[in-house]
Structures are given as structure tokens and as C-alpha cells.
Amino acid sequence: MALTRHCYQCGWEYPLRGNPGRTEVCHQCGADLKVCLNCVHYDPKVAEQCREKRADLVQEKHLANFCEYFDFARREWRGRHASAREEAARASLKKLLGD
Numbered sequence: 001m002a003l004t005r006h007c008y009q010c011g012w013e014y015p016l017r018g019n020p021g022r023t024e025v026c027h028q029c030g031a032d033l034k035v036c037l038n039c040v041h042y043d044p045k046v047a048e049q050c051r052e053k054r055a056d057l058v059q060e061k062h063l064a065n066f067c068e069y070f071d072f073a074r075r076e077w078r079g080r081h082a083s084a085r086e087e088a089a090r091a092s093l094k095k096l097l098g099d
Contacts, residue, residue, distance in 0.1 A: 003074040008037040008062075011077040019072050022064050032064035033072075040073040 005014040012028035014020065020033035036042045041052040048057050052069045078087065 003076060005038075005072045005074055006077050007031055007033065008035065011079070013077075014072065019070060022066060032062070034064050034067075034070055036061035036065065036067070038072055039067070039069075040071045041069060042073070 006012060007014070007026040007029060009031040010026060010029040012026050014033065022034050024033045025031060026033060036049065036058050039050075041050050041055065042061070043049060043051050049061060050058075055067055055069045058065045058067060
């Protein structure tokens with residue numbers, strides 16, 4: 001599957017070049033697009049959930065912000081709460097049950 005830029009909440013693919021503006025919202029679900037959860041620097045495993053050390057702290061990761069280091073992440077859409085571990089467990093279960 002190709003890496004795409006999409007809404008963190010519903011998976012709608014962002015079709016335009018460049019980054020979204022601060023007030024731009026998802027055409028499908030209405031969620032803000034210029035948010036930490038859509039940024040390439042977002043990482044829930046590091047302090048303040050941002051790998052960009054120069055960025056100011058953003059408390060609300062799901063709301064639009066003024067971060068000047070925002071870069072829309074390209075990734076494979078797997079669902080809002082999907083993880084590699086969860087998908088591996090599902091695959092094992094399917095294999096066990098013969099699906």
C-alpha cells in the first residue's frame with residue numbers, strides 16, 4: 001500500500017501539495033488537519049510527543065496549532081487506533097481460526 005497524507009481521525013486522503021493551513025479541516029469528518037497527530041515529528045514515545053526539539057510545546061495534539069515545524073506525515077492508513085502489535089495479533093487469530 002502506498003504512503004499517503006491523510007486525516008488522523010478518519011483516514012481521508014489529503015489530495016493537495018504542500019501542507020494544510022492552520023484553519024483547514026478534513027472534508028470528511030471536520031477534524032483539524034494541521035495538528036501534531038498528522039505531523040512527521042509526532043512520536044508518542046518521546047518527551048512532549050515531538051521529535052523536533054526547537055518546537056514549542058503543544059498541549060492539545062488533536063487541535064490546530066501554529067507550529068512552524070509542521071510537516072504532514074506520509075504513512076499507511078491502518079485505522080485510528082491500529083498498531084503493528086494489534087495487527088499481528090489479529091493475523092495470528094485469523095490463522096488459528098482458519099479465516
